[in-house]
Amino acid sequence: MNDYTKIRKTIILFQIWYNxxxxxxxxxxxxxQYIDKENLEIIRERLWAxxxxxxxxxxxxxxxxxxxxxQVHRIVRGSNNMSVSGLIAICKALEVQPREVFDxxxxxxxxxxxxxxxxx
Numbered sequence: 001m002n003d004y005t006k007i008r009k010t011i012i013l014f015q016i017w018y019n020x021x022x023x024x025x026x027x028x029x030x031x032x033q034y035i036d037k038e039n040l041e042i043i044r045e046r047l048w049a050x051x052x053x054x055x056x057x058x059x060x061x062x063x064x065x066x067x068x069x070x071q072v073h074r075i076v077r078g079s080n081n082m083s084v085s086g087l088i089a090i091c092k093a094l095e096v097q098p099r100e101v102f103d104x105x106x107x108x109x110x111x112x113x114x115x116x117x118x119x120x
Contacts (some may be wrong), residue, residue, distance in 0.1 A: 035081045039106055043087070046101045047076050050094050063092035 051061065061072045067089065075082045075090055091098050112118070 013048060033081060035077065040079070040081070042104055043101055044076060044078075047103075050096050050100070051076065054094065056094055061090060061093040065089045069083065095120075 036039060051057070058072050058076060061067070061076065062069050065072065067075075067086070071086070072090070074080055075086050087101070088098065091101060
């Protein structure tokens with residue numbers, strides 16, 4: 001094996017090591033998904049109350065949205081995050097405006113001053 005072959009193998013090994021390290025690095029430092037469980041629970045309680053009041057079942061919502069039953073269940077009764085689009089589709093299926101679902105107050109935390117104000 002000549003010097004060029006040794007150098008080439010070292011470069012390839014370094015590239016393999018580097019790519020694995022980079023992928024691992026990205027994986028380890030990915031931010032967690034933000035889930036506001038407290039307010040999601042309020043939204044889900046409202047969706048469930050509306051569906052019960054109107055006697056619209058999860059199966060009816062499934063038919064009206066085209067979502068799978070498990071997807072409807074995850075949005076209306078689950079505990080994971082939901083998309084805005086999914087929530088809008090459920091509102092349409094329940095024949096209710098989103099403002100009726102979101103008619104509650106949230107806790108607003110005390111934030112740092114805006115960046116433009118901190119630079120001064």
